[in-house]
Amino acid sequence: MALVNIEGSDPWLTEYDACEKLFREIMEQLTLRDREPRTSQTFINLSANIRLRMRQYSGEVQQLKIKVEESSKQRNITAEEAERRTRQIEQLQSKDVQIQRLFNSRGADLAMTRTALMAPSSSAAFADIGTTSWAIDDDDDRPLDVQVTIEDIQTQKQRLMEEQEKGLEELSKVITRQKHIAQAIHSEVDHHNEIIDDLADHVDRTDERLIEGTRTVQNISQKDRTCGYWIVIILLFIAIILTSFC
Secondary structure, three states, X not given: OOOOOOOOOOHHHHHHHHHHHHHHHHHHHHHHHHOOOOOOHHHHHHHHHHHHHHXXXXXXXXXXXXXXXXXXXXXXXXXXXXXXXXXXXXXHHHHHHHHHHHHHHHHHHHHHHHHHHOOHHHHXXXXXXXXXXXXXXXXXXXXXXXXXXXXXXXHHHHHHHHHHHHHHHHHHHHHHHHHHHHHHHHHHHHHHHHHHHHHHHHHHHHHHHHHHHHHHHHHHHHHHHHHHHHHHHXXXXXXXXXXXXX
């Protein structure tokens, strides 16, 4: 299923919705497969189709993860958005493990059933009626489908272990990134506190300068009023003298 880019929307969100839809389709097919007999052709066809869609789902989840990492490095999205999308991808990866277990659990039951049918006791029963034993103890003489099924189970188990290890590594990376973000926020807060302290000191110095300036203006005003009084006194004194002579 191709990831469609809808015009006017975020391509990453569109691809994420496509992964969610693919997961629901796989779960529906698993439900349909469980209703069929294990030996039926419908069961086999559904298993093949589910296996193909599971590979597609894993590939698309990996593409989403790569795009988030690239967008985060190029700063096309914020750190908070990158963290949110990373958590969404982790949920998709958990769903991938879930469908792998559901698929493998039914396959393991089928393998156990086939192995039980080919057990040594059954071979001995066939030997009693003149039928040659299949020599179950020898892996090379097992039926081809039983060998393939066992190999598939071992491969799936190994893959699940690797995916779990990758999940733990990704979780460790997420925790490390969160630690770095917390440290960066702490450093930024300390820097802002220093700026606020400097600003407070600057405001205090400015207040002191304003107070000094106000006092100077008041002194000048008082001196101006005193000079005016002396001028008036001198003028009155001159007027008195002139009056006395007249």
